[in-house]
Amino acid sequence: xxxxxxxxxxxxxxxxxxxxxxxxxxxxxxxxxxxxxxxxxxxxxxxxxxxxxxxxxxxxxxxxxxxxxxxxxxxxxxxxxxxxxxxxxxxxxxxxxxxxxxxxxxxxxxxxxxxxxxxxxxxxxxxxxxxxxxxxxxxxxxxxxxxxxxxxxxxxxxxxxxxxxxxxxxxxxxxxxxxxxxxxxxxxxxxxxxxxxxxxxxxxxxxxxxxxxxxxxxxxxxxxxxxxxxxxxxxxxxxxxxxxxxxxxxxxxxxxxxxxxxxxxxxxxxxxxxxxxxxxxxxxxxxxxxxxxxxxxxxxxxxxxxxxxxxxxxxxxxxxxxxxxxxxxxxxxxxxxxxxxxxxxxxxxxxxxxxxxxxxxxxxxxxxxxxxxxxxxxxxxxxxxxxxxxxxxxxxxxxxxxxxxxxxxxxxxxxxxxxxxxxxxxxxxxxxxxxxxxxxxxxxx
Numbered sequence: 001x002x003x004x005x006x007x008x009x010x011x012x013x014x015x016x017x018x019x020x021x022x023x024x025x026x027x028x029x030x031x032x033x034x035x036x037x038x039x040x041x042x043x044x045x046x047x048x049x050x051x052x053x054x055x056x057x058x059x060x061x062x063x064x065x066x067x068x069x070x071x072x073x074x075x076x077x078x079x080x081x082x083x084x085x086x087x088x089x090x091x092x093x094x095x096x097x098x099x100x101x102x103x104x105x106x107x108x109x110x111x112x113x114x115x116x117x118x119x120x121x122x123x124x125x126x127x128x129x130x131x132x133x134x135x136x137x138x139x140x141x142x143x144x145x146x147x148x149x150x151x152x153x154x155x156x157x158x159x160x161x162x163x164x165x166x167x168x169x170x171x172x173x174x175x176x177x178x179x180x181x182x183x184x185x186x187x188x189x190x191x192x193x194x195x196x197x198x199x200x201x202x203x204x205x206x207x208x209x210x211x212x213x214x215x216x217x218x219x220x221x222x223x224x225x226x227x228x229x230x231x232x233x234x235x236x237x238x239x240x241x242x243x244x245x246x247x248x249x250x251x252x253x254x255x256x257x258x259x260x261x262x263x264x265x266x267x268x269x270x271x272x273x274x275x276x277x278x279x280x281x282x283x284x285x286x287x288x289x290x291x292x293x294x295x296x297x298x299x300x301x302x303x304x305x306x307x308x309x310x311x312x313x314x315x316x317x318x319x320x321x322x323x324x325x326x327x328x329x330x331x332x333x334x335x336x337x338x339x340x341x342x343x344x345x346x347x348x349x350x351x352x353x354x355x356x357x358x359x360x361x362x363x364x365x366x367x368x369x370x371x372x373x374x375x376x377x378x379x380x381x382x383x384x385x386x387x388x389x390x391x392x393x394x395x396x397x398x399x400x401x402x403x404x405x406x407x408x409x410x411x412x413x414x415x416x417x418x419x420x421x422x423x424x425x426x427x428x429x430x431x432x433x434x435x436x437x438x439x440x441x442x443x444x445x
Contacts, residue, residue, distance in 0.1 A: 006319040009034050013310070023356055024299070027306030031313045073182065074172045074300060076264030079293040080271040081162075084119075085132055086285045087275035089242050093118065093235075094136055106208030106215040108144055109154045112137045113200045116158030118239070120165035120193070121246040130159030130402040138407045147214040148410050150207070153418025156399040157200060157425075160391040163354065164384055165193035167249055167267065171384065172260070173304070174358055178366050180376050182260040183253045185384075187443035188377045190250075192385060195439065196429045203425055245270045254443070300355070307359030314364075324368050334372035338379070341365050342386050342430070349390030353398070357387060378433075378440045385430040392419040392426075 013030045017023065093115045104110060112133060119129045133155045141151040163170045166186035175182035208215040249267040252258035258266065275281040327337055348357050362383055369379050391399040400415050433439050 003322055005034065005037075005317045006314065006322050009310075009314060009317065009319070017352075023353070024302035024306040027303070027310040027356075027360075029306075031306070031309030031311075035309070035313045035316070071172065071176055071301075071304070073167070073260045073264035074169055075293065075297045076261075076268045077167045077169060077172065078296050079289065080167075080264070080267040081129075082289045082292050083268070083271035083275050084242070084245075086281060086289060087271070087278045088280050089118075089274070089278075092237075093239065093242075094140070103217050104205075105212065105217065106204040107217065108137075108141050108146060109150065109204045109208075109215060110201050112141075112154050113158050113197055113204065116161050117165065117194075117197045118242050118246075119159075120162035121167075121242075121250070129162050130156060130399050131405070133159050134403050134407050138403075138410070142409075145216045149414040149418040150204075150214050151418070152403050152407070152410055152415045153420075153422050154200070154204065156392055156403050156415070156419055157422035158197075159402070160388055160399050161193060161197060163388050163391065164189055164196065166190065166253075167260075167264065168384075169300075170354055170358065170387065171380075173300070173355070174362065174380050174384065175260075176304075177359060177363050178376065178380055180380055184377050184444040185380055186250065186253055186260065188381050188440040189384065190443060191439045192381055192429065192433050195432065196385075196388075196426065199425045199429055200422065203421060241274050245274065303355050304359060307356070310360060311363060319364070323364050327365070327368050334369075334374070337372065338369055338374065338382075338434075341369065342382060342434075345383060345386045346389060346427075349387060350393050352390070354387040354390050357390070358383075375437060375441055377444055378437045381440045382430065382434060385426065385433060389423050389426050392423050 009030065012034075013026060016026045016030065094111060115137075116129065116133060119132070137155055138151055141154075142148065162168065166189050168186075168189065171185040171189060172182055174180065175185050204215070245267065248270055249263045252263045252266065253260055272281075275285070327341075330337055330340065332340065345357055345361060348361065362380075366376065366379065370376050391397055394400065394416060397419065400412070400419060403415055404410070404412060
């Protein structure tokens, strides 16, 4: 009987989800619906609650979500990202770095990747990073004669680094849902994130050597008529503020001086100071940042609340046991089961956003994989690397639509073409991290 209800629960969720209804309401609504059915039709236990009462159940989930201490960094890092977006740091960085890298094969694209790493370590917000890079980098790359597909692919993949490179909103949510210390996830993601960025740079450099017509050299330093000392000074000035902020946030976590929650407060205050000191922070900017932060946090909390309702009901029907028995029944080794789970997450990324996968799938499979003896931090980072591809894979690759909305003079076909090599690079990095777990576990240990 429980297997039937688990099947009906997932089937109803998928059916309503593809109807276009908001995901948060689909998760919560389906959860409450089947909780009510469960209280009427079957003997149903939710943790230590002998008799399910729908109103009390919903109120309990709402309070549990809002009062979650581990989710506080999420709101602070979102505020930090939007504030840095208004500070003009990215514009100054690309203006300085494009001059010094102009003669390098693929120099402009490499500059975008390097700036994207700085933005990723400073913001962690995919939408803001992709739109910002699309606005300031794509026109420059097009003007320099870069192929549109490689320009779009570079901007999209680089803007998505923020979902992996800490402070990452996804890692904060994963830490809360998987009961893993967020600081360990942050430290475990540093080397894979840098490895991924390095693979982007190597691909761009090698492809520019093979096909120089797609990424022509541009001698910005000679055209600008300034000395190399002036260029180095401009780069140092542009890099100093964001690097200090990154060191203050991540350094305090790694050194054990501050918890992720405390470090997120440092980041939010530091980003506000940088925006104010740049002279660009006006009252309407502050109001915009607060509004966007509140809107994003409300959206994420609604998703977490809905997924919490859904997961509790799923466990009430014994769904976790059903999934565990199904995975154990596979004629595969533990490594084969892990590969199967990662493959399923990759395929789900074509149709679902990372949030739904983290909130629904990850908590169900993580205990099983940890039971096989795998390190939970390593497994979580593998999931994060796999989920990063979901931003670049159609039909719901959000980074692709961010680029299209910010650059109307490029077609979706060219955007899709540009995303393909970077998705392959992400999968290659995923394979390397899977083969060498110490890339993840070394720093946390």
